[in-house]
Amino acid sequence: MLTSVAVVVVAAVAATAIAASGTKAAPEAGTPDQNKPGPVLLVPGYGGGQGALDELAARIRQATGRGTEVLTLAGDGTGDLVEQAAVLADAVERAYAQGAPSVDVVGYSAGGVVARLWVSREGGGHQARRVVTLGAPMHGTGLA
Template identity: 60%
Template sequence: MLDGLAPARRRFVLGVVGLVAVAIVCGGAAWWVSRDEPVDPVSQDERGPVLLVPGYGGGTAGLEVLAKALRAAGRDAVVVHLSGDGLGDLDAQARVLGEAVDSALGDTGAESVDVVGYSAGGVIARLWVRDHGGGSLARRVVTVGSPHHGTDLAGLASDVAPDECPVACQQLQPDSDLLRALNARDETPAGPAWVSMWTTDDQVVVPPTSADLAGAVDFSLQSVCPGLTVSHGDLPRSPVVAAAVAAELGVADPAVPGREICATS
């Protein structure tokens, strides 16, 4: 059929056909990359090591207090060290978490891990589960004071001093591209059991209800312990938080804890 066409028109038709072929191939590749990876949930009966993920800035001092409390309760607990200054791309930090998980599983011979994400560490944990294979490795994910829907402080920083708002700050703005995509579908991807606990006294995650996580066992500490005062920065150091996290990482199904955790304050 092409033989009857003038050379210039034949080249044009062949070029169009080539572009269509490239579009089909690329479209198929995009579909293959974007389709959901299969998830094989791990047993809830076998507890492996606990990995604690720091928040914005990567500070570990507070989480070391929580890790010590978990070790005293008989758990193998390790604090993950984020890359760089902890202010970079949260998705890149999710890959760091994945590497730490692989190392912990290799060291212990366990088949699964529990993950505790403090502040932005909870967002990192969700990214790891959703995009980096964590759904088949995490038994439970507990987030503590995490800005799952952003924090107004990050939005303010971006407006007032954009040069002082690094990548992670930009990603923690309400309705950022990263959070919009993370929350667009199931906020608690398949695989682990999910828990979100937070404090109504939070002045970093603003509003504190940004920590609400659809599909998780979700509660404020004050709903369990009325009158409790605990700031965002004190969450990983709080004995009440330590007791609540230890309870949620047990063998029983996650549930809003009873007031017995309040006696530890």
């Protein structure tokens, strides 16, 4: 009985803190608002760096009026793909905390693999409105 009361009190305090802070948590599983497009997060490929997708980001902004962000990945995307998926997860959480109704993720080349890892390891499939990969080597490459 005492444990149940403690759980209720902790839940009430947490709910009050979230409401008072004005932060918006990521949507519950499977609930991104499909009718309200939010920002587009672009994930560059191996060695591409942030500048590699600047033109695409500009065209998306121009065509849709939506916010775009090209993620900055350590080593211009040459690092650990799982760590890069965590960077993407952080960017998605920031977007929702800033009031985004949804997010779309576009991964180019190895950035598409990062997006896939985010979906499979970080629950991204329940957080993104859309995930698009462009030229992603999902089965690896003979040149690596």
